[in-house]
């Protein structure tokens with residue numbers, strides 16, 4: 001099956017009220033784990049590649065690995081650039097055949113973000129590729145400096161509903177990553193913090209009210225940082241802090257039902273892989289065959305992805321919608 005467009009995947013996901021998992025790929029074992037899990041669960045999938053992954057693995061290796069994955073499965077697969085940081089990087093990926101790129105201008109002032117994102121959109125749309133933009137900063141749950149009196153005022157770090165509408169209109173971007181208290185990595189929240197679901201609802205409503213329809217939103221930083229996996233890492237010699245925290249899976253489910261159609265997960269895969277490798281080394285200190293620790297690592301990542309697509313994103317069984 002040729003590469004799929006996220007445009008097609010999102011349209012079906014919005015209709016079916018499920019989310020598509022966007023899992024980060026850095027090497028062969030991660031790729032095999034993700035694709036095998038989605039194949040077994042009959043789930044569509046987005047394979048996403050960061051600038052760092054391209055530097056680590058070499059874009060040609062990643063491209064060939066993904067071609068191999070596509071040739072052994074018939075589930076829909078989209079290939080996406082995660083957090084593209086320049087027009088040039090996005091153009092390279094579009095020219096290489098990615099079906100989706102993210103241009104992350106979220107650190108720029110609004111007008112500059114619009115300018116950069118629109119430039120990528122104009123190029124991408126001429127070359128049969130779709131674009132994800134980002135508005136707001138992924139700083140985690142904190143008081144939004146731009147917020148006053150419980151309302152949503154502009155200039156804060158979270159995504160403002162009206163600015164989201166303006167951004168989508170001005171850029172023509174195909175999907176939008178929002179900042180609602182989410183952040184990357186294994187230390188997302190302190191204490192009882194949560195995603196700002198009310199803001200997410202307000203963003204979604206503003207887009208609908210503006211005539212932009214059931215517009216696809218993207219949730220970055222969606223790893224749940226499972227406690228048992230963190231405990232396994234620490235049991236077998238790791239030293240992750242007691243303050244690790246992810247997005248509770250119940251929050252992801254609400255976000256999915258509120259219109260987060262693409263859900264990005266990387267950290268949980270890294271944790272699963274690390275836990276399995278540490279366990280092998282701790283239990284078999286004489287082991288030195290990479291297949292003996294990368295194999296269990298791949299298996300653990302696969303189980304995790306199966307769980308996500310089936311129980312959290314609910315895209316299992318939707319590969320052939």
Ligand code: G3H
Pocket residue numbers: 024050051052053082083184266267
């Ligand atoms: O959002 C970032 C992803 O987890 C990719 O991370 O830039 O270390 O590859 P990376």
Ligand code: 13P
Pocket residue numbers: 024082083183184185186219220221222223224264265266267268
């Ligand atoms: P996590 O760090 O929560 O896995 O987020 C990954 C991500 O957003 C990739 O873009």
Ligand code: ZN
Pocket residue numbers: 083184220221264
């Ligand atoms: Zn991200």
